[in-house]
Amino acid sequence: xxxxFDEERPIYIQISEGIEDAILSGxxxxxxxxxxITEFSVTYRINPATALKGINILVDEGILYKKRGVGMFVxxxxxxxxxxxxxxxxxGNYIINLVDEAKRLEISKDEIKNMIERGFEDxxxx
Amino acid sequence: xxIEIKNISKSFGNTRALDxxxxxxxxxxIYGLLGRNxxxxxxxxxxxxxxxxxxxxxxxxxxxxxxxxxxxxQKIYMMxxxxxxxxxMKIKDIFYWTKNFYPDFDIEYAKKLADIFELNINKxxxxxxxxxxxxxxxxxxxxVNTPYVxxxxxxxxxxxxxxxxxxxxxxxxxxxxxGTFVISTHLIEEVSNVIEDVIxxxxxxxxxxxxxxxxxxxxxxxxxxxxxxxxxxxxxNVIGIETIGGLKSAYILxxxxxxxxxxxxxxxxxxxxxxxxxxxxx
Numbered sequence: 001x002x003x004x005f006d007e008e009r010p011i012y013i014q015i016s017e018g019i020e021d022a023i024l025s026g027x028x029x030x031x032x033x034x035x036x037i038t039e040f041s042v043t044y045r046i047n048p049a050t051a052l053k054g055i056n057i058l059v060d061e062g063i064l065y066k067k068r069g070v071g072m073f074v075x076x077x078x079x080x081x082x083x084x085x086x087x088x089x090x091x092g093n094y095i096i097n098l099v100d101e102a103k104r105l106e107i108s109k110d111e112i113k114n115m116i117e118r119g120f121e122d123x124x125x126x
Numbered sequence: 127x128x129i130e131i132k133n134i135s136k137s138f139g140n141t142r143a144l145d146x147x148x149x150x151x152x153x154x155x156i157y158g159l160l161g162r163n164x165x166x167x168x169x170x171x172x173x174x175x176x177x178x179x180x181x182x183x184x185x186x187x188x189x190x191x192x193x194x195x196x197x198x199x200q201k202i203y204m205m206x207x208x209x210x211x212x213x214x215m216k217i218k219d220i221f222y223w224t225k226n227f228y229p230d231f232d233i234e235y236a237k238k239l240a241d242i243f244e245l246n247i248n249k250x251x252x253x254x255x256x257x258x259x260x261x262x263x264x265x266x267x268x269x270v271n272t273p274y275v276x277x278x279x280x281x282x283x284x285x286x287x288x289x290x291x292x293x294x295x296x297x298x299x300x301x302x303x304x305g306t307f308v309i310s311t312h313l314i315e316e317v318s319n320v321i322e323d324v325i326x327x328x329x330x331x332x333x334x335x336x337x338x339x340x341x342x343x344x345x346x347x348x349x350x351x352x353x354x355x356x357x358x359x360x361x362x363n364v365i366g367i368e369t370i371g372g373l374k375s376a377y378i379l380x381x382x383x384x385x386x387x388x389x390x391x392x393x394x395x396x397x398x399x400x401x402x403x404x405x406x407x408x
Binding site: 007008009010011012037038041042044045046047048049050 | 155156290293294297298300301302319320321322339342343394395397
């Protein structure tokens with residue numbers, strides 16, 4: 001699991017999003033154990049309270065659950081929950097910004113549609 | 127379990143080094159004691175550990191004054207710039223010597239850390255470079271196992287790799303056996319994610335004392351066309367301004383109301399380093 005921290009958002013939010021990404025990519029499968037608070041804090045050189053705060057967001061959302069004395073596990077159905085959560089945010093996170101920038105650059109609706117087509121076709125993007 | 131610093135003042139000649147300082151250190155947290163050079167960080171730590179005496183006020187450990195109280199002082203270890211060791215003594219002998227004062231000092235762990243840092247423990251203190259002198263003291267601080275560990279500029283002279291190893295070991299130590307750590311430093315950026323609470327000292331006065339997250343949530347940067355920024359900040363608490371060409375960035379303390387921010391202005395988070403610089407500028 002790799003997190004490239006940015007300066008814009010609180011670290012605990014980036015930790016919880018990093019775990020979400022790992023669940024969505026299958027790196028942390030459902031019912032598998034995720035790394036401990038200590039492992040997160042040592043790996044990313046962050047205060048354990050910060051790591052705990054990030055993990056607790058996902059516990060509250062039912063994405064992770066605690067097994068007493070063992071550790072944190074990915075809940076059954078977590079990936080599906082995350083997908084619908086992120087879909088809800090997709091418009092606000094991506095579309096609004098895309099339209100704003102397109103307006104600044106005077107890119108037309110049709111041009112954007114073409115670019116989206118291109119984006120889907122181009123498999124060597126990454 | 128806490129160290130209470132109550133109404134501490136200290137002057138050196140005509141200079142007021144500390145002016146009525148009140149703080150509490152405890153709860154097994156990692157604190158960042160941040161201040162510019164000469165702000166009073168080391169003076170405060172020296173008073174806590176009885177190396178110098180305050181003109182007024184007192185320091186209490188679990189309710190008992192630490193002044194002339196060896197038993198209380200055994201619970202606090204301070205790593206500082208000054209060497210309090212016989213300079214001709216071999217490092218491995220200092221490890222044994224330290225254990226006499228601090229019974230929970232873990233010699234095996236200290237040796238392990240020396241291996242990690244590639245510090246030759248058969249050398250004497252005098253022969254160490256600035257960086258290795260810091261490393262030697264950091265190793266003792268991480269092995270001493272007192273409830274309170276005060277680190278005054280712990281990464282002084284350490285290269286980037288060794289600084290990284292230090293932060294890693296500190297978090298490891300703290301996770302495995304939580305205690306109260308106070309890191310005094312002017313290198314804010316590196317320590318920012320490691321600390322839980324921030325104490326900012328300026329000209330001998332504590333100007334901020336709260337959790338890092340609370341502090342960071344109180345500040346933001348707004349930038350854009352100078353005229354737009356100017357009209358936005360009229361009723362705001364501006365702690366700093368930077369101008370480049372017709373563009374302006376204003377550092378603001380206060381909570382953001384996203385609705386009131388004009389579309390042509392950009393909001394970004396204020397990081398600890400920027401906030402610190404703005405708060406402690408003369």
